[in-house]
Amino acid sequence: MxxxxxxxxxxxxxxxxxxxxxxxTVLLLLAINIYPLFYAISMSFTNFYANKIGKEIKWVGxxxxxxxxxxxxxxxxxxxxxxxxxxxxxxxALIGLGLALLLNKKFKGNELLTTLIVxxxxxxxxxxxxxxxxxxxxxxGVFSYIMNFFYNFGPIDMIGSSVLAPWSxxxxxxxxxxxxxxxxxxxGLRSIPDYLYEAAEVDRASRWQQFIYITLPSVLPxxxxxxxxxxxxxxxMFDMVVELTSGGPGSAxxxxxxxxxxxxxxxxxxxxxxxxxxxxxxxxxxxxxxxxKVMNKIKDR
Amino acid sequence: xxxxxxxNINKSFGSINALSNLNLEIKDGEFFVLLGPTGAGKTTTxxxxxxxxxxxxxxxxxxxxxxxxxxxxxxxxxYVFQQYSLYPHxxxxxxxxxxxxxxxxxxxxxxxxxxxxxxxxxLKIENKLNNKxxxxxxxxxxxxxxxxxxxxxxxxxLMDEPLSSLDAKLREELRVELKKIQTDLYATILYVxxxxxxxxxxxxxxxxxxxxxxxxxxxxQEIYEEPNSIYVANRLGSPKINILDNKQIHNSQNSSxxxxxxxxxxxKIDQNGSYNVKIETTELLGAETLVSxxxxxxxxxxxxxxxxxxxxxDNIKIGINETKILYFDNNEQRMR
Ligand SMILES: Nc1ncnc2c1ncn2[C@@H]1O[C@H](COP(=O)(O)OP(=O)(O)OP(=O)(O)O)[C@@H](O)[C@H]1O
Ligand SMILES: [Mg+2]
Numbered sequence: 169m170x171x172x173x174x175x176x177x178x179x180x181x182x183x184x185x186x187x188x189x190x191x192x193t194v195l196l197l198l199a200i201n202i203y204p205l206f207y208a209i210s211m212s213f214t215n216f217y218a219n220k221i222g223k224e225i226k227w228v229g230x231x232x233x234x235x236x237x238x239x240x241x242x243x244x245x246x247x248x249x250x251x252x253x254x255x256x257x258x259x260x261a262l263i264g265l266g267l268a269l270l271l272n273k274k275f276k277g278n279e280l281l282t283t284l285i286v287x288x289x290x291x292x293x294x295x296x297x298x299x300x301x302x303x304x305x306x307x308x309g310v311f312s313y314i315m316n317f318f319y320n321f322g323p324i325d326m327i328g329s330s331v332l333a334p335w336s337x338x339x340x341x342x343x344x345x346x347x348x349x350x351x352x353x354x355x356g357l358r359s360i361p362d363y364l365y366e367a368a369e370v371d372r373a374s375r376w377q378q379f380i381y382i383t384l385p386s387v388l389p390x391x392x393x394x395x396x397x398x399x400x401x402x403x404x405m406f407d408m409v410v411e412l413t414s415g416g417p418g419s420a421x422x423x424x425x426x427x428x429x430x431x432x433x434x435x436x437x438x439x440x441x442x443x444x445x446x447x448x449x450x451x452x453x454x455x456x457x458x459x460x461k462v463m464n465k466i467k468d469r
Numbered sequence: 470x471x472x473x474x475x476x477n478i479n480k481s482f483g484s485i486n487a488l489s490n491l492n493l494e495i496k497d498g499e500f501f502v503l504l505g506p507t508g509a510g511k512t513t514t515x516x517x518x519x520x521x522x523x524x525x526x527x528x529x530x531x532x533x534x535x536x537x538x539x540x541x542x543x544x545x546x547x548y549v550f551q552q553y554s555l556y557p558h559x560x561x562x563x564x565x566x567x568x569x570x571x572x573x574x575x576x577x578x579x580x581x582x583x584x585x586x587x588x589x590x591x592l593k594i595e596n597k598l599n600n601k602x603x604x605x606x607x608x609x610x611x612x613x614x615x616x617x618x619x620x621x622x623x624x625x626x627l628m629d630e631p632l633s634s635l636d637a638k639l640r641e642e643l644r645v646e647l648k649k650i651q652t653d654l655y656a657t658i659l660y661v662x663x664x665x666x667x668x669x670x671x672x673x674x675x676x677x678x679x680x681x682x683x684x685x686x687x688x689x690q691e692i693y694e695e696p697n698s699i700y701v702a703n704r705l706g707s708p709k710i711n712i713l714d715n716k717q718i719h720n721s722q723n724s725s726x727x728x729x730x731x732x733x734x735x736x737k738i739d740q741n742g743s744y745n746v747k748i749e750t751t752e753l754l755g756a757e758t759l760v761s762x763x764x765x766x767x768x769x770x771x772x773x774x775x776x777x778x779x780x781x782x783d784n785i786k787i788g789i790n791e792t793k794i795l796y797f798d799n800n801e802q803r804m805r
Pocket of ligand 2: 629
């Protein structure tokens with residue numbers, strides 16, 4: 169009421185004030201997000217090459233899209249990406265929830281342990297990628313050493329072997345990002361009131377029933393949200409993997425985003441890679457939307 | 470069903486003594502009501518019986534068997550929580566069926582289904598069975614919570630104000646229903662309420678709690694007619710008992726008493742009465758009329774069933790039924 173009066177006195181409505189505050193942000197967003205997006209979409213219908221500036225730009229219609237979708241290697245990279253996402257999300261969901269359940273118990277050193285577990289998440293992905301190349305070193309790396317401690321495998325070349333390399337990136341991503349799923353699950357667990365467990369205990373429910381009836385339904389919306397964030401991030405995964413394996417050996421760990429970068433900034437096929445980028449964008453946008461719908465359904469249940 | 474015996478129970482939370490040296494014997498098949506103002510330790514008593522809370526010291530016996538270290542599930546009590554505690558992700562049906570699905574009792578689907586419908590019908594929530602537990606009114610939630618306790622046959626039913634958010638009519642119906650269930654099943658019930666009508670109509674015995682101390686235990690009639698302190702006298706009876714100074718009572722039978730208690734129904738409008746008072750307000754309570762009066766020396770309320778034709782401001786004479794006067798000493802304890 170009084171606020172309104174003050175605004176009126178200066179001749180500005182609440183709406184006008186609101187616009188004044190958000191305009192800089194909107195302009196910034198338009199300049200660095202929206203404009204490039206539409207520029208990329210328009211380029212995806214041309215034969216533009218960013219390294220051949222003088223060349224005439226021709227409208228080619230849907231040709232770029234047909235080329236991208238018809239390429240065997242693109243589908244291969246998509247499959248590699250899907251594989252990477254499936255395993256990282258699955259493992260991170262399980263370990264994240266498991267750790268959250270453990271940390272939700274009250275014991276001494278609980279907070280310190282939480283802080284320690286969360287540390288990897290704070291590091292830069294490029295740094296993580298680089299130092300895991302040392303950990304993975306078959307001769308002197310800690311990873312090989314530890315594995316050999318359990319069984320005498322001999323030197324394990326995680327990065328060099330085309331069978332193990334996809335797992336090497338799954339392991340590093342899990343190491344780095346499980347704490348994220350864990351934190352969000354922990355928030356979910358903390359939101360469950362004690363009295364529900366008390367009621368269940370009096371109702372003679374087993375531990376397992378308590379987990380199924382109370383814990384899981386309460387924590388599921390949180391877990392799904394964490395997986396949404398992780399899914400979007402890992403679909404775009406680039407820096408950590410480039411530092412670790414550079415997409416190799418061969419193309420065993422070449423995710424779609426890495427291939428896209430190579431097409432765009434090594435082969436300079438700008439029009440073609442714009443089409444590729446738009447396809448990736450539409451894919452993640454579509455999946456994301458469906459996922460959110462499903463998530464809301466589960467939450468309302 | 471079982472008898473429950475609490476022996477020298479102490480429980481404190483930090484500096485608050487929630488229960489001090491509580492001794493309580495609830496007989497098999499008894500309807501026992503705990504009365505007491507907020508914070509008196511009623512909920513704490515129920516939690517200790519159920520096993521959700523451990524007493525600091527003292528013993529708990531079910532059927533004369535020590536259960537101090539027995540887990541809640543194995544004490545087999547059923548509990549209507551003060552804050553309902555329904556399972557929010559499930560339907561009313563699943564909430565009611567939940568206790569029947571415990572691995573400790575193997576009921577088949579048909580038995581569970583029949584029982585759930587039976588209870589839902591009793592509590593008039595049959596048409597809500599498919600609602601989610603969060604999509605209910607407060608009174609409906611409370612009935613589901615009550616139903617969840619009634620679906621099984623435990624050692625003892627613990628009920629923490631189970632009818633508090635229902636409307637008067639439904640409350641009355643369920644009061645009758647509950648009492649009937651209790652006598653039919655010969656159930657042991659430990660029941661907490663603020664509502665004295667609930668207490669007097671349903672209880673076999675009443676225990677009055679004051680700041681963690683059990684001050685008196687007895688049948689509703691004993692508590693009403695022979696309270697052993699002003700505190701207890703105040704807890705039962707509506708309208709409330711009149712507490713007056715002993716000095717203001719003409720020809721008092723007990724000269725060493727400090728206070729007297731007189732129930733409103735023991736004061737009558739009487740042409741030959743020895744007190745001259747002025748009517749302050751009158752209030753029609755169905756068949757009876759509540760009159761509050763005042764004079765220089767005494768003021769209080771009286772209850773009459775006669776048709777009175779006096780109004781506010783009128784001067785009347787009243788008489789007190791002297792045989793019913795309760796005398797209290799200066800510690801507010803009853804003198805006999
Ligand atoms: N978990 C707890 N932690 C600290 N103090 C508590 C706890 N539970 C109860 N108390 C205290 O113990 C005393 C008794 O509480 P209790 O819940 O038994 O009261 P009550 O008789 O059920 O009251 P009401 O009629 O308001 O439900 C209160 O003073 C309360 O503040
Ligand atoms: Mg209480």
